[in-house]
Amino acid sequence: MADEEDLEPLLKYAREGCVGLSVVVVVAEMKAGPDATFAEMTAALLSVVGTLIDRGAVPGDLVDGEPCFVAWQGSKSEILGRLACEIKTLGEIPATGEVCWIHDPAATEADRGRV
Numbered sequence: 001m002a003d004e005e006d007l008e009p010l011l012k013y014a015r016e017g018c019v020g021l022s023v024v025v026v027v028a029e030m031k032a033g034p035d036a037t038f039a040e041m042t043a044a045l046l047s048v049v050g051t052l053i054d055r056g057a058v059p060g061d062l063v064d065g066e067p068c069f070v071a072w073q074g075s076k077s078e079i080l081g082r083l084a085c086e087i088k089t090l091g092e093i094p095a096t097g098e099v100c101w102i103h104d105p106a107a108t109e110a111d112r113g114r115v
Contacts, residue, residue, distance in 0.1 A: 006030060007051060014057035015107035018069055020096025024048055028093075041093050046080050052102055059083060059100040069103045 006027045013019045025045060029036070032044035049059060053076050060071035072079050086099045094100075 007048075007055065010048075010052060010102070011055055011057060011104070014052065014102050014104040018062060018101040018103045019057075020101060021045075021094045021099060022096040024052070024102060025093055025095075038093070042084065042087050045087070045093065046084055049083060049102070050076065050080055053079065056106055057102050057104040059102055060105075062101055067105075069101065069105065071103070071105055072100065 010019060010024060010027060013023065025041075028041060028044040028048045031048065032040045036044065052058075058071045059079060059082075060069050062068055063070055072082060074082070083100065087094060090098060
């Protein structure tokens with residue numbers, strides 16, 4: 001699991017808006033180490049995303065319309081399985097805008113209630 005101090009900025013960004021995977025990859029790289037293989041980096045990325053899911057942030061897609069973020073549906077293992085398949089298909093660790101974005105939809109709902 002990534003250190004809590006590494007996850008806090010990601011969670012803050014996910015509550016304020018959508019976080020691209022390249023930002024999450026930075027935390028995964030710290031976890032996997034500088035000489036990590038593609039498989040090790042993928043595992044580290046899935047681990048970090050899994051922890052973010054545990055904390056309320058979820059992968060999803062940015063779309064035109066309202067809402068502009070649509071969370072991927074399914075259990076945590078289904079979502080992580082989908083992410084793993086998308087990364088494998090891509091053939092490289094994703095950059096921002098590729099595969100998905102990370103967001104905390106509950107934070108958005110809470111913010112709407114305060115407006």
